[in-house]
Amino acid sequence: MTSNKIYMQEVACRDGFQNEAMFIPTEEKIAIVDQLSECGYAKIEVTSFTSPKAIPALRDAEEVMHRIRRNPDVLYTVLVPNLRGAERAMSCGVDEINLVMSVSEQHNQSNLRMTRERSFEQLAGIIGEVKSTPVQINVSLSCAFGCPMEGDVAQDEVLSWTDRFAGLGVHGITLCDTTGMAYPTQVGALFERVKSRFPGLELTAHFHNTRGMALANANAAIAVGINRFDASLGGLGGCPYAPGASGNVCTEDMVHMFELMGLDTGIDLPGILAVAARLPKLIGHDVPGQILKAGPRLKLHPVPDCAVSAG
Secondary structure, three states: OOOOEOEEEEOHHHHHHHHOOOOOOHHHHHHHHHHHOOOOOOEEEEEEOOOOOOOHHHOOHHHHHHHOOOOOOOEEEEEOOOHHHHHHHHOOOOOEEEEEEEOOHHHHHHHHOOOHHHHHHHHHHHHHHHOOOOOEEEEEEEOOOOEOOOEOOOHHHHHHHHHHHHHOOOOEEEEEOOOOOOOHHHHHHHHHHHHHHOOOOEEEEEOEOOOOOHHHHHHHHHHOOOOEEEEEHHHOOOOOOOOOOOOEOEHHHHHHHHHHOOOEOOOOHHHHHHHHOOHHHHHOOOOOOOHHHHOOOOOOOOOOOOOOOOO
8 A cells, every 4th residue: 555645754964964974064054954944854853962972973963953944844853862862852942852772682782782671761761751742752663674683673573662662652663774684575564564553653664775775675665555754865874783885765866766656755856956965075975875976867968979870
């Protein structure tokens, strides 16, 4: 079952920028969010309220959130790791907080330095504090499609953790292919089960292109009725257990594909390409996105001078 409307959610400003060695100036971050706010996104993940010592690239989180120009049609979300981060985020008037834990025990301990149960206890405390406010709560479940240390993750594990967070009253769940281990039939089967069991949750697909299957996985998700997708401008983003690999699925590549398929993303493709074109200079290296390099499918080129008529 497919839906014609697709909700695009930009994560480059957080998931992408936090992995860059070069600090992106605050003014540039604000300008990029402001530009993207006019490009038709449903949601923009602006920053992370993590300790500046842990992620110095996003040490300007408060200033960015206070100074961006809000579009009422866009939901502005931020990642928060703990109660202190949630308090900082709430003071900035965010629309949503995004909480993260892994469904893989080993990945959670390696990435967050705590057991899954401790993560759940900590996140439950944040949810308890925020739930009575107008701020929405989303939980991103990392390694939902596989763990680079444990291998396959059982679907029942994903369903169990989703159930526990749903029981706390969260608004949405994102299933994350954190290190690019997902494949299409797996994606379709898992999302179909989660969607069927939790019809009241807003479900988001978050794919990485580590092994070149992100767009195929997105099609598999669409086939079972998923219509919300995280994506990163230029394909920015890290893949901590696959050094040198590309990161998040590229926003402009995904939008280009969806629109060719007759799906309505609402995204201004030339607009986001203009922003993506600024990224290499800002971050000091090329970006993985293909449409930025090759242009849209019907970008035509002049006949080469060396062409010989067949007549």
